[in-house]
Amino acid sequence: xxxxxxxxxxxxxxxxxxxxxxxxxxxxxxxxxxxxxxxxxxxxxxxxxxxxxxxxxxxxxxxxxxxxxxxxxxxxxxxxxxxxxxxxxxxxxxxxxxxxxxxxxxxxxxxxxxxxxxxxxxxxxxxxxxxxxxxxxxx
Numbered sequence: 001x002x003x004x005x006x007x008x009x010x011x012x013x014x015x016x017x018x019x020x021x022x023x024x025x026x027x028x029x030x031x032x033x034x035x036x037x038x039x040x041x042x043x044x045x046x047x048x049x050x051x052x053x054x055x056x057x058x059x060x061x062x063x064x065x066x067x068x069x070x071x072x073x074x075x076x077x078x079x080x081x082x083x084x085x086x087x088x089x090x091x092x093x094x095x096x097x098x099x100x101x102x103x104x105x106x107x108x109x110x111x112x113x114x115x116x117x118x119x120x121x122x123x124x125x126x127x128x129x130x131x132x133x134x135x136x137x138x139x
Contacts, residue, residue, distance in 0.1 A: 015045040046120040
């Protein structure tokens, strides 16, 4: 069964556009309210794109890889299964994205926001890899 990837495509596109705007408008340390809002937008895009990514990994594994045992696995185990199915390349990076997402959900401070903002750019590349791999394997 083929998965409808349109929501994932839109999320990745939105993150990419947010990062492009931030690269033009933020030239170093975030010093203004304007820059703070832009960075917050990138982080929010990272959050929902990350959420869609892992959910699509899970759906793809359940649907196409015959992985009925996916329910109840930890996120780290899900990433390992996705790597075994060649949906993602670097499991360790996905562990870091998961940790970054957890940080955004529990507290906010400018230092953590800066770290997560930097992670979002690397994440975009890996999210695109996931999307391309799912598209290639989407039956």
